[in-house]
Amino acid sequence: MTGGGFLAVDDDQQQVDEHREWRGVARVMGPEWAKMPLSTIGMVGLQIVWSVEMSNAPAYLLTLGMSRSAMSVVFLAGPLSGLIVQPIVGAMADASTSRFGRRRPYIMGGALLCGVAMLLLGFTRQFAGVFTSIPSTANDGLTIALAVLAIYCIDFSVNAVQAADRAILVDVWPREEQERGNAWAARMGGVGSIAGFFVGNVDLTRAFPLFGSTQIEILSVLSALTLIGFHAATSFAVKERVLLATPSVKGRKKPSAIRTIWKDVWSLPRTIRQICLIQFFVWIAWFPILFYYSVYVGDIYKRTAAPPLSASWTQQMVEDEATRLGSRALFYNSIVSFGATVLLPFCILDEEKEREEKAAGRGWRVNSARRWRKPTLAELWTVSQAVFVFCMLATWWTTGVFGAQMIMAVLGLCSAVAQWAPFSLLGQAILSESDGPRTGAGRDADIALDEYEALNAEDRENNDRAMHRKSFDSTPSDASDLDDVEQPRTPLGSNPAARLSHASIDIPPPPRKPSRGGGIGDKGGSILGIHNIFVVIPQFLVSGFSSLVFAIFEPSRTTTPHPGLADVPILNATIADDGVERWRRAEVEVSGGGDALGFIFRFGGFSAIVACWLCWKLAKDLRSRNR
Numbered sequence: 001m002t003g004g005g006f007l008a009v010d011d012d013q014q015q016v017d018e019h020r021e022w023r024g025v026a027r028v029m030g031p032e033w034a035k036m037p038l039s040t041i042g043m044v045g046l047q048i049v050w051s052v053e054m055s056n057a058p059a060y061l062l063t064l065g066m067s068r069s070a071m072s073v074v075f076l077a078g079p080l081s082g083l084i085v086q087p088i089v090g091a092m093a094d095a096s097t098s099r100f101g102r103r104r105p106y107i108m109g110g111a112l113l114c115g116v117a118m119l120l121l122g123f124t125r126q127f128a129g130v131f132t133s134i135p136s137t138a139n140d141g142l143t144i145a146l147a148v149l150a151i152y153c154i155d156f157s158v159n160a161v162q163a164a165d166r167a168i169l170v171d172v173w174p175r176e177e178q179e180r181g182n183a184w185a186a187r188m189g190g191v192g193s194i195a196g197f198f199v200g201n202v203d204l205t206r207a208f209p210l211f212g213s214t215q216i217e218i219l220s221v222l223s224a225l226t227l228i229g230f231h232a233a234t235s236f237a238v239k240e241r242v243l244l245a246t247p248s249v250k251g252r253k254k255p256s257a258i259r260t261i262w263k264d265v266w267s268l269p270r271t272i273r274q275i276c277l278i279q280f281f282v283w284i285a286w287f288p289i290l291f292y293y294s295v296y297v298g299d300i301y302k303r304t305a306a307p308p309l310s311a312s313w314t315q316q317m318v319e320d321e322a323t324r325l326g327s328r329a330l331f332y333n334s335i336v337s338f339g340a341t342v343l344l345p346f347c348i349l350d351e352e353k354e355r356e357e358k359a360a361g362r363g364w365r366v367n368s369a370r371r372w373r374k375p376t377l378a379e380l381w382t383v384s385q386a387v388f389v390f391c392m393l394a395t396w397w398t399t400g401v402f403g404a405q406m407i408m409a410v411l412g413l414c415s416a417v418a419q420w421a422p423f424s425l426l427g428q429a430i431l432s433e434s435d436g437p438r439t440g441a442g443r444d445a446d447i448a449l450d451e452y453e454a455l456n457a458e459d460r461e462n463n464d465r466a467m468h469r470k471s472f473d474s475t476p477s478d479a480s481d482l483d484d485v486e487q488p489r490t491p492l493g494s495n496p497a498a499r500l501s502h503a504s505i506d507i508p509p510p511p512r513k514p515s516r517g518g519g520i521g522d523k524g525g526s527i528l529g530i531h532n533i534f535v536v537i538p539q540f541l542v543s544g545f546s547s548l549v550f551a552i553f554e555p556s557r558t559t560t561p562h563p564g565l566a567d568v569p570i571l572n573a574t575i576a577d578d579g580v581e582r583w584r585r586a587e588v589e590v591s592g593g594g595d596a597l598g599f600i601f602r603f604g605g606f607s608a609i610v611a612c613w614l615c616w617k618l619a620k621d622l623r624s625r626n627r
Contacts, residue, residue, distance in 0.1 A: 020522060021244040026172045029237050036184045038237035039172060042107065042165050043188035044195070045227035049114060049158055051196025052223045057121065057151060060216050064124075064144050074148050077155040082536040085159040090525030091257035091264075093164060101240025102525070103168040110161035111231040115224035117153035120146060122212065122220025161231065163529055170427045170524035172238055176352040178427035179377055183345040186419040190338030197331050264526050265533075271429040272527060274618045275422055276534040278381075281611035282418065283538040285388060285604035288546065288597075289411065294326025296597045297404045301325050305401055325401055329408040336412025337419070344416060349374040377421050378619035384417035385612035392605025395598045425618075426531060430524050546600055553596035 028035040061071050089106055096102040120127060125134065128142040165185075173181040204211075204218040211221040268276065301322045307313055375383065391407050391414075398404050 023242045023244055024239065026241045027239050028172060029239060035237075036181060037188075039169065039181065039234060040165075040185040040188045042111075042161070042227075042231040042234045043185050044192040045111075045223070045230040046158065046162060046165065047189045047192025048196045048199070048226050049118065049154065049223045051193060051200065052118075052219045053121075053151070053154055055196070055200050056216055056219060057147075060121075061144070061147060064147060065140060066144055066147075074151055077152045079536050079539040081152075081155040081159040082532055082539075085156050086163040086532040087261045087526065087529030088257050089160045089163045090167060090527070090529030091260045091523075093167060093525040094260075094523050095243070095257075097243050097245040099242055101238075102243060103164040103171065103240060104235045104238065106160055106164040107168070107231050108235050110157045110164065111228050114154055114157035114161065115228045117150045117157060118220045118224040118227075121150035121154065122214075122217040124150065161227075163525060163532070165231075165234075166423060166528050167525040168234075168238060168240070169423075170430055170528070171240060173427075175428050175431040178431070179348065179424045180345065182420050182424035182427065183341060185423070186341040186416060187338065189419055190334060190341050190416070193334045194331075194338060197327075197334060261526060261530065264523060265530055268527070268530070269429065269433050271432075271618070271622070272426065272531075274614065274621070275426050275429065276531050278611050278614045278618065279422055279531065280534045280538060281607045281614065282385070282422075283535050284542060285392070285608040285611065286418065287539050287542040288600045288604045289408075291542070291546070292597050292600065293408055294323070294330055296601070297326040297329045297401060297408070298322030299597065300398070300404050301401050304399060325405070329405040332405055332409040333412040333415060336409050337415040340413050340416035341420060344380065344420075347374060348380060349376050351376060376619060376623060377424060378615065378622050381417055381421040381425075382612055382615035382619055384414045384421070385608050385615055388414045388608045389605050389612060392601050392608065395601050422531075425622075426528065427524075430527055542600075542604075545603070549596050549600055553599065 028039050030038055058071060058075070061074065066074070089110075093102045093106050096105065098105045124143045124146040125139070127146055128134075128139050132139040132142055169178070169181045169185065199219065199222065204215055204222075205213065208218050208222070211218045298319075299322075302318060306318050306321070309315060309318070388411065391411055394403075394407055398407060
């Protein structure tokens with residue numbers, strides 16, 4: 001059944017949800033200026049872990065002797081964990097009755113597991129040496145197996161932490177603070193991305209010799225410490241409502257997490273369904289950028305700017321320079337994205353304030369006189385999709401490294417909005433749907449309590465008035481009059497003071513039950529997990545589509561389904577005296593000569609056009625509802 005802005009569920013689910021009871025109030029401890037950073041600082045550690053894994057784990061697996069094809073299978077852990085873990089963890093957390101809250105146990109449990117897995121990844125050779133001798137074939141095999149296990153544990157645990165991190169923002173901050181809260185989350189992610197870039201390019205063996213003897217060992221220790229430390233700060237500062245354990249209704253068991261997710265997928269409110277659909281097309285456009293843009297910049301460098309090969313400028317040096325130029329483009333993107341997350345929130349229309357002004361009779365005259373106004377967040381999301389489309393079309397005319405890097409820098413604006421807008425709008429939609437009219441027993445109980453309090457107040461007022469009048473009328477002028485004058489007897493029931501006496505038996509008020517759940521606001525984890533399904537599925541589609549395009553245009557290129565892991569073509573051409581021209585012709589012969597990456601990017605641009613149109617519809621719908 002439906003109604004009141006709640007999810008449509010069957011009778012069993014509805015009865016279980018209606019009997020949710022809560023204790024406590026969700027809040028963030030600390031001074032006012034520190035509350036937002038404390039509730040989102042875990043995103044820094046989360047992004048550092050992602051950066052370390054993406055930039056160092058592939059090369060580390062290759063040094064252990066793993067083949068590139070096997071490595072492609074290993075890094076399916078990323079999309080698989082996002083597809084499976086986030087929805088299930090979100091639904092399980094929604095139903096958690098832990099005295100520590102619904103999200104914090106998953107945050108700290110996942111962070112601790114991820115920290116252990118990061119240490120295992122960094123010190124796999126040493127762990128394998130406990131059971132096998134170094135060096136030996138058995139040690140090599142066990143080292144690879146432990147590294148694969150570590151990567152899967154990292155991806156699955158990080159997704160659990162990320163699901164709880166996002167859900168706790170919806171639980172703690174009200175609807176009007178969702179834009180600011182998710183903007184802070186995006187900023188923290190930007191800080192972590194920049195920190196991960198710098199840490200990965202610094203010789204850590206000199207700076208932190210105590211943590212290990214190799215780069216990967218020290219990175220694993222630092223990332224584990226930051227992840228656990230920052231999430232410990234969030235868990236300490238945030239106080240959650242506690243879901244009270246209640247017996248199942250009429251002996252019915254609570255539905256499983258998978259069953260809950262399945263029902264919620266088919267009963268999403270309109271706004272949430274729109275956001276999920278937009279995200280599907282947005283990430284079809286974004287995943288090629290995450291997968292291949294650094295390779296794209298490197299390919300342009302090798303085609304147009306690389307010097308001729310010689311004894312002093314080898315093929316490996318060309319590959320290293322191409323990789324550095326691609327990484328620099330990603331760095332520019334991170335810088336612009338971080339700056340945008342700081343500045344763009346000040347450029348957004350405060351819709352809550354606008355509604356308050358209109359309700360108070362102000363703002364109509366001012367708004368009608370304006371020729372322009374600040375965009376809403378949904379409108380900004382629409383503009384960012386249009387900018388993305390323009391950047392992808394610009395790849396048709398980009399012929400130099402600088403131009404390719406500038407495109408990636410401009411995409412930093414789109415990246416900032418993509419990390420902020422959908423989560424903010426989703427949080428607002430979840431809380432807005434929860435504010436619908438109450439129905440059933442919860443509403444009746446509130447009405448009964450309100451009626452009791454109103455009648456009780458009226459009774460006390462009448463009683464006080466009658467007692468005051470009695471004391472004034474019956475006060476004698478002299479005390480002796482009471483002995484000399486026989487007081488007339490009053491008829492039974494004619495004394496108003498007696499009728500309203502406070503000596504009556506106290507009737508207890510109807511019991512006020514603890515705050516009830518049952519709305520979509522209590523399903524924040526499940527809804528955010530479903531949203532992540534729409535984000536992850538495009539990754540599989542893009543990987544399959546890219547493989548098909550490379551098979552047609554560039555048969556020699558291999559692909560991997562993990563961001564930043566696409567292989568750079570290795571050239572085997574013989575370099576003659578005419579230098580770079582022969583080398584470039586050889587590259588064309590090896591790669592097939594097609595602009596496969598540009599074609600994939602432009603295909604993403606057309607997907608962004610669909611996302612832009614859907615964003616425009618969403619912005620229009622939200623604007624009409626808020627008027």
